[in-house]
Amino acid sequence: xxxxxxxxxxxxxxxxxxxxxxxxxxxxxxxxxxxxxxxxxxxxxxxxxxxxxxxxxxxxxxxxxxxxxxxxxxxxxxxxxxxxxxxxxxxxxxxxxxxxxxxxxxxxxxxxxxxxxxxxxxxxxxxxxxxxxxxxxxxxxxxxxxxxxxxxxxxxxxxxxxxxxxxxxxxxxxxxxxxxxxxxxxxxxxxxxxxxxxxxxxxxxxxxxxxxxxxxxxxxxxxxxxxxxxxxxxxxxxxxxxxxxxxxxxxxxxxxxxxxxxxxxxxxxxxxxxxxxxxxxxxxxxxxxxxxxxxxxxxxxxxxxxxxxxxxxxxxxxxxxxxxxxxxxxxxxxxxxxxxxxxxxxxxxxxxxxxxxxxxxxxxxxxxxxxxxxxxxxxxxxxxxxxxxxxxxxxxxxxxxxxxxxxxxxxxxxxxxxxxxxxxxxxxxxxxxxxxxxxxxxxxxxxxxxxxxxxxxxxxxxxxxxxxxxxxxxxx
Amino acid sequence: xxxxxxxxxxxxxxxxxxxxxxxxxxxxxxxxxxxxxxxxxxxxxxxxxxxxxxxxxxxxxxxxxxxxxxxxxxxxxxxxxxxxxxxxxxxxxxxxxxxxxxxxxxxxxxxxxxxxxxxxxxxxxxxxxxxxxxxxxxxxxxxxxxxxxxxxxxxxxxxxxxxxxxxxxxxxxxxxxxxxxxxxxxxxxxxxxxxxxxxxxxxxxxxxxxxxxxxxxxxxxxxxxxxxxxxxxxxxxxxxxxxxxxxxxxxxxxxxxxxxxxxxxxxxxxxxxxxxxxxxxxxxxxxxxxxxxxxxxxxxxxxxxxxxxxxxxxxxxxxxxxxxxxxxxxxxxxxxxxxxxxxxxxxxxxxxxxxxxxxxxxxxxxxxxxxxxxxxxxxxxxxxxxxxxxxxxxxxxxxxxxxxxxxxxxxxxxxxxxxxxxxxxxxxxxxxxxxxxxxxxxxxxxxxxxxxxxxxxxxxxxxxxxxxxxxxxxxx
Numbered sequence: 017x018x019x020x021x022x023x024x025x026x027x028x029x030x031x032x033x034x035x036x037x038x039x040x041x042x043x044x045x046x047x048x049x050x051x052x053x054x055x056x057x058x059x060x061x062x063x064x065x066x067x068x069x070x071x072x073x074x075x076x077x078x079x080x081x082x083x084x085x086x087x088x089x090x091x092x093x094x095x096x097x098x099x100x101x102x103x104x105x106x107x108x109x110x111x112x113x114x115x116x117x118x119x120x121x122x123x124x125x126x127x128x129x130x131x132x133x134x135x136x137x138x139x140x141x142x143x144x145x146x147x148x149x150x151x152x153x154x155x156x157x158x159x160x161x162x163x164x165x166x167x168x169x170x171x172x173x174x175x176x177x178x179x180x181x182x183x184x185x186x187x188x189x190x191x192x193x194x195x196x197x198x199x200x201x202x203x204x205x206x207x208x209x210x211x212x213x214x215x216x217x218x219x220x221x222x223x224x225x226x227x228x229x230x231x232x233x234x235x236x237x238x239x240x241x242x243x244x245x246x247x248x249x250x251x252x253x254x255x256x257x258x259x260x261x262x263x264x265x266x267x268x269x270x271x272x273x274x275x276x277x278x279x280x281x282x283x284x285x286x287x288x289x290x291x292x293x294x295x296x297x298x299x300x301x302x303x304x305x306x307x308x309x310x311x312x313x314x315x316x317x318x319x320x321x322x323x324x325x326x327x328x329x330x331x332x333x334x335x336x337x338x339x340x341x342x343x344x345x346x347x348x349x350x351x352x353x354x355x356x357x358x359x360x361x362x363x364x365x366x367x368x369x370x371x372x373x374x375x376x377x378x379x380x381x382x383x384x385x386x387x388x389x390x391x392x393x394x395x396x397x398x399x400x401x402x403x404x405x406x407x408x409x410x411x412x413x414x415x416x417x418x419x420x421x422x423x424x425x426x427x428x429x430x431x432x433x434x435x436x437x438x439x440x441x442x443x444x445x446x447x448x449x450x451x452x453x454x455x456x457x458x459x460x461x462x463x464x465x466x467x468x469x470x471x472x473x474x475x476x477x478x479x480x481x482x483x484x485x486x487x488x489x490x491x492x
Numbered sequence: 493x494x495x496x497x498x499x500x501x502x503x504x505x506x507x508x509x510x511x512x513x514x515x516x517x518x519x520x521x522x523x524x525x526x527x528x529x530x531x532x533x534x535x536x537x538x539x540x541x542x543x544x545x546x547x548x549x550x551x552x553x554x555x556x557x558x559x560x561x562x563x564x565x566x567x568x569x570x571x572x573x574x575x576x577x578x579x580x581x582x583x584x585x586x587x588x589x590x591x592x593x594x595x596x597x598x599x600x601x602x603x604x605x606x607x608x609x610x611x612x613x614x615x616x617x618x619x620x621x622x623x624x625x626x627x628x629x630x631x632x633x634x635x636x637x638x639x640x641x642x643x644x645x646x647x648x649x650x651x652x653x654x655x656x657x658x659x660x661x662x663x664x665x666x667x668x669x670x671x672x673x674x675x676x677x678x679x680x681x682x683x684x685x686x687x688x689x690x691x692x693x694x695x696x697x698x699x700x701x702x703x704x705x706x707x708x709x710x711x712x713x714x715x716x717x718x719x720x721x722x723x724x725x726x727x728x729x730x731x732x733x734x735x736x737x738x739x740x741x742x743x744x745x746x747x748x749x750x751x752x753x754x755x756x757x758x759x760x761x762x763x764x765x766x767x768x769x770x771x772x773x774x775x776x777x778x779x780x781x782x783x784x785x786x787x788x789x790x791x792x793x794x795x796x797x798x799x800x801x802x803x804x805x806x807x808x809x810x811x812x813x814x815x816x817x818x819x820x821x822x823x824x825x826x827x828x829x830x831x832x833x834x835x836x837x838x839x840x841x842x843x844x845x846x847x848x849x850x851x852x853x854x855x856x857x858x859x860x861x862x863x864x865x866x867x868x869x870x871x872x873x874x875x876x877x878x879x880x881x882x883x884x885x886x887x888x889x890x891x892x893x894x895x896x897x898x899x900x901x902x903x904x905x906x907x908x909x910x911x912x913x914x915x916x917x918x919x920x921x922x923x924x925x926x927x928x929x930x931x932x933x934x935x936x937x938x939x940x941x942x943x944x945x946x947x948x949x950x951x952x953x954x955x956x957x958x959x960x961x962x963x964x965x966x967x968x
Binding site: 039317319320328331332333334335336337338341343345347348349350351352353354356357360361363364367368373375390392393395397398400402420422424426427444445447449467469471473 | 515793795796804807808809810811812813814817819821823824825826827828829830832833836837839840843844849851866868869871873874876878896898900902903920921923925943945947949
């Protein structure tokens, strides 16, 4: 990049939730935070992709309140220092991009922004960064640069871009003639013949330029987002956009609000392998395959089968003599469908939600700011939970109106406070009893994870029977 | 039945284990004791089928040591008083039938025996009993009566019978012209055209006659089985065949040993719907279907699919847009295969066994004479179990070399003995600690099931670290 240019601020848009990847992805713990193709989540892979300090500043993540601890923790787990900005409400991508631009301009005036979805897969990070470098000159000259992809097949699930004249001496950086909607199969084939590109929906731009474009084409959204950034507050390290301002932003996509209206647009022909992993067939496609085209994630065994995906989370999952089948197994839900039915998963999940099934939205393992809690077994008047408290994790000081709790430590050391008793340590093989109504708090001041079994006993065991008196994570 | 005839002693052969119905059926808890098509196991359905006191005596069950408590408990659960006879070793069906005949002759001289497999499905019990009544006259006249079935399709998985001349005025009772092996598809079709019958492998005979046939055609097996019955011992209500005698019996099938050799044979043309439910495709076939041919057992959701089987044990199992698929889900293993691949499940299980996978042979829930114990979660130095102790159940007085245990009662009342402490009651919401090395015993003297959570802690947590000092079930 040219000497003296500001670095690029990567802004990762991580507020979405996808049900097409159910049962792995659920509203409470959506796909961008799930390890869907390898050990890392697509959110983490995206952070890694922009971790080159010669090109990029520390990233900004825009997400919702519900996902703030995932966003922070998963960044920390891979050693990335991310600023996590919280949208007080979902207002679609236009408001999110406007806030990204305003926030980047505020923390680093004159900066460039690379706005990336947190749930895309890119298989060639260096080729991706080459595309960013190529787009940079155009962005510095005031273009909004959109990343197009040279298509590998006539997909009907993507929008397309008709590239125009080359912008300089590199044919891979062009003007944009038109953005076109998702085509049918025949039209898609025609688009491929004409050299159209897939529209990835990722952008590179100068923050001030994007704000100027909002000023021209969607001033209401630009103003709402800018004010939400100006009035943002700090909340235990998170940046909380001002709810009153942000909630006035119109709900629309960045494409409709700005991209398809402005003339200041350019496209890079991306030559990296890319997928928005919108459904399980796309996961199969971007996964590593064996000689018969099968992709196996986790504890799976595939016999005499072809082109199948097995995605297993902790449950032995076997497939015999099948072809083109998607099999996804989690501890509480299994989904089986032919690859060409992958889009129908959304309808299934909608039906399950209508039927009031918890499995549609919640996982058995429930992540909390201090670690996680997993339901093991339950009866009419009891529930057994497995809890893992991270080093430094502190549960709220709380009490329950309807239940008593037994704790048995199975690994690590807990510091426990129970009303009427002196605070004490509880270590492996020790147990404690928390009577109904007693204020109590559990924390891990040790260096290794604290694992314990909690046996709850009482007439009502709902999660809403927690009266929080104090909470370091400000959930009171 | 004719006035004064002895009642028929039903002998249920329940010693087998089937891996083709994995992961529901596993060696440790095989298919005959599993509720595969409804609320009852095929073993229980078989007991029900012969529970008509106008025709049948109390049943005798022949099974192995490993399954004795299933056999007793599942009979008791449906109010059937069964005598459970234990084979000290698996010696195939000839020895089992010889022992059945000898045992029936011993407890009820002159009796008739109806020898039935415990893992067959019959959909029309009254039609079945009509077939028994029809065969009875021939059996009383000294015939071994085999139950044939009028075929509904050219199955290649069954052996066939070529019926001969009618034995009386009812054409459905005939002599046997020949027994033929499992045919290929073309031959099977030919057999159907010629009026052959499926061979169900179930028999009706006078006990003394069967012993006489053994005397003629397989005297060694007859002698071994008779001696094993003569020297049988009683063991907490079970009849244990003499191991030394029984183990000398040659391993062969009753068909090879007697049925295909004797001339004293007749066949009833059974007109009841029958299946040996040898594999999951057969389970699908005998199950109730929705309008699209799908059969769903347990917590299953099937969308836009045809002719699928979903068999779920406590895990939401969903299928979208599939045709002819078998999907079986248990808490620790899932199996997916097209219907025509049902026979391949055995090979999969063999491979899993070779790979040392516990899921091939053991269920997460482990049945014991006093109830069951279920693994919930485990780490390197801990394991959490959910235990249910039936009213009257008493665990052995035991100690562990390598682990301490915490108990938390979540339902019912336990009587606990821990070395060095006075015996006491432990009820809901109370807990106890069993130090490593301390002798201890847990029992349920109450009227409702005792449910408790056991947290084990120690360097070695294998099931073989149980030193049994006393045991009411004589497992020491």
